[in-house]
Amino acid sequence: MRDRELEPLDPEVAVEQYLDSRRPSVTDSTYRNSKNRLGHFLDFLEEEEIDDMNDLTGRTLYNFVAWRRGDIAPITLQKQLSSLRVFLRWAADVEAVPEGLAEKVHSPELPDGAEARTVVLEEERAEAILEHLNRYEYASRRHVCFSLLWRTGMRISSLHALDLQDLRPDDCAVDLVNRPETDTRLKNGNSGERWVYLGPRWYQVVEDYVDANRYDVTDDHGREPLVTTKQGRAHKLTVQKWIYSTTRPCMMHDCPHDEDPQTCEAMEGYQQASKCPSSRSPHTLRRGAITSHLLDGVPPEVASERMDVSLEVLYRHYDARSPGEKMNQRKKFLRQ
Missing domain, CATH: 1.10.443.10 (Intergrase catalytic core)
Structure with missing residues (x-):
């Protein structure tokens, strides 16, 4: 059930606003890495036909991890999920997702x-x-x-x-x-x-x-x-x-x-x-x-x-x- 205090926000707009907020305080390489990593998340949401950040759930995040796991090495996936957590914490601050959603992003264990x-x-x-x-x-x-x-x-x-x-x-x-x-x-x-x-x-x-x-x-x-x-x-x-x-x-x-x-x-x-x-x-x-x-x-x-x-x-x-x-x-x- 949706939190009544959430404000609708398109995922692409959310990522754009997040990156804009980070731009002055990070290096060019950090900015590019974040943009690239979150781009994969946007591709997943498009495939799942999710067009509102309010609709993200722990199950959505679980499915994203499963979706990416087969394509990249575990250590690369960990880095991508780390960027996703930071983004979701920002999204919670602007009332686009529930508080604590970022903590439901679980990285795979590494050998x-x-x-x-x-x-x-x-x-x-x-x-x-x-x-x-x-x-x-x-x-x-x-x-x-x-x-x-x-x-x-x-x-x-x-x-x-x-x-x-x-x-x-x-x-x-x-x-x-x-x-x-x-x-x-x-x-x-x-x-x-x-x-x-x-x-x-x-x-x-x-x-x-x-x-x-x-x-x-x-x-x-x-x-x-x-x-x-x-x-x-x-x-x-x-x-x-x-x-x-x-x-x-x-x-x-x-x-x-x-x-x-x-x-x-x-x-x-x-x-x-x-x-x-x-x-x-x-x-x-x-x-x-x-x-x-x-x-x-x-x-x-x-x-x-x-x-x-x-x-x-x-x-x-x-x-x-x-x-x-x-x-x-x-x-x-x-x-x-």
Whole structure:
């Protein structure tokens, strides 16, 4: 049933008005990408003979996802649906669709490592972020989460699973344990269990976080999580938002997108940080960490065991080295 407060609006007009509203504040490439992605949505609505934004429902959006899924790669579909959500939030603001409709756009889950290999957090940038955190947010939750993800290349689900009892101070390591019965299953189950070496420098950050900034709480199963909020074990989505916020470039220098931090939507708290085009997800840290290990001369077999990823998947999805960098790595083992 229609919301009585909605105002009729033609989809093509809506997209045109939305793009006009965005034009002054985005780059040319962002504008072109949004126009192209929303063009596919308009094609779908035309095919479905929907000529009023008021008629959009969750089922409409589900059918659109199904309609596009067969034509493009999952990661491309995710990007298109991200643009669609932003558009629908704007449409809700102008009373063309119900509030909350954007949240009914559900992206397909990606297989492990399916993001494009070009989307990676480079070592130089990661080191700059770590230096900033070390100076201004030492032993904070953001610092310890970023440090662990970058140093080990572990998945966010592994970080989420860590308890205080999993710290191994004598070895400067953490013990990753699969505990599905208490809601912290590792990606690969029991086969993903392993000790992961941090080293003294990185382990010290963890110890100082525990001493100074960890909330002394238990989770719903009586366990003592490593990464906590006041409510208990930090949710994976919460950690994800911390990483997005930590990787916003304006944390350390001027915005590369010519946005004013005082008015930029991506600066409105952790919840909005992912809207920054230059922020990065935890998965890009994993890819960057694996690539950094390989560039440092760590054998792929060692990286494979350390990061709990098969060699096939490592080479296909996580190795972001350039052809020249790969050649230079091989040269070290060849006679001159």
